[in-house]
Amino acid sequence: MPEMGIEKKGIETPDKPKKEENKFNLGSEGHKVIMQVENLSKTYFQGKIPVHALRCACITVRKGELLAIMGPSGSGKSTLLALIGTLEKATDGKIILDGTDLTSVPEKLLLRLRREKIGFIFQHYNLIPTLSALENVELSMRFSRVPKKEREGRARNLLEELGLGDRLTHKPSELSGGEQQRVSIARALAKISLSLF
Ligand SMILES: Nc1ncnc2c1ncn2[C@@H]1O[C@H](COP(=O)(O)OP(=O)(O)OP(=O)(O)O)[C@@H](O)[C@H]1O
Structure with missing residues (x-):
């Protein structure tokens, strides 16, 4: 090897x-x-x-x-x-x-840890095509039971910090490759992950 x-x-x-x-x-x-x-x-x-x-x-x-x-x-x-x-x-x-x-x-706890502590940024973005940039980032927090108002605020802030403040309502097909990658980064950071892969 x-x-x-x-x-x-x-x-x-x-x-x-x-x-x-x-x-x-x-x-x-x-x-x-x-x-x-x-x-x-x-x-x-x-x-x-x-x-x-x-x-x-x-x-x-x-x-x-x-x-x-x-x-x-x-x-x-x-x-x-x-x-x-x-x-x-x-x-x-x-x-x-x-x-x-x-x-x-146990697998059940592993699911929770994966949801709450581990963030993935995939090479091919894996964004949901029917959702906007804001909704894609917000969705990752919905599974971690973050309240709606907090979810929206955090998603908006992260996207703005990553230079996508004027692309919040764009769907993945309406974003460039680099912009989609930044949405994917915001999605991983949104969970306040301990580890990012
Ligand atoms: N599911 C699998 N079944 C059998 N062998 C596998 C499997 N997945 C990976 N391997 C083998 O394990 C070794 C390590 O694979 P791995 O994908 O981790 O390498 P890598 O360092 O990421 O390679 P690359 O830079 O080419 O992507 C390789 O020799 C590969 O052929």
Whole structure:
């Protein structure tokens, strides 16, 4: 299996860690660890032949960090993201997100965590074609039971911040590729996600 690498970049986060958190899970950078991936592995089977897509991946992510996963084709990048995003089940290892091991929680709780704490920005946007930009962003919060007024306000603010204030009522087919991607980013951010993929 070809080698995969992780590039990390810190970004400024406004809230400083509290003092009592320090003795638990703060790294040397001083920010709280929000995700810990431990010896994560995935083996697929082609009939009886095992395909080791990912072997013993370990990653620590602190609040405010940006990560880029790099590696040659077939090195397991998509598999790693599918596992962390809980779209696939790991063969072995742990994914501890904000204190919860995603590999051992029941499916019902996993659905909630996926809805509330994990944001996806898809390469092909996956926007709902019949809904406007504003409605697409608002919809993601409806599943998380955010009140209507708050949903609309937050969706509008995010779209404005991303430069789409004059495109709120446009349907995806009436937006450029880059604009659709920004709507997709706003949709992921709207859930106040802990992690963004
Ligand atoms: N469902 C599957 N069944 C069997 N093998 C699979 C399956 N999905 C992925 N693989 C294999 O696992 C390995 C890792 O695949 P993965 O898609 O994670 O790689 P990648 O690093 O994202 O590649 P790329 O950069 O080409 O998209 C590959 O060798 C692939 O052929």
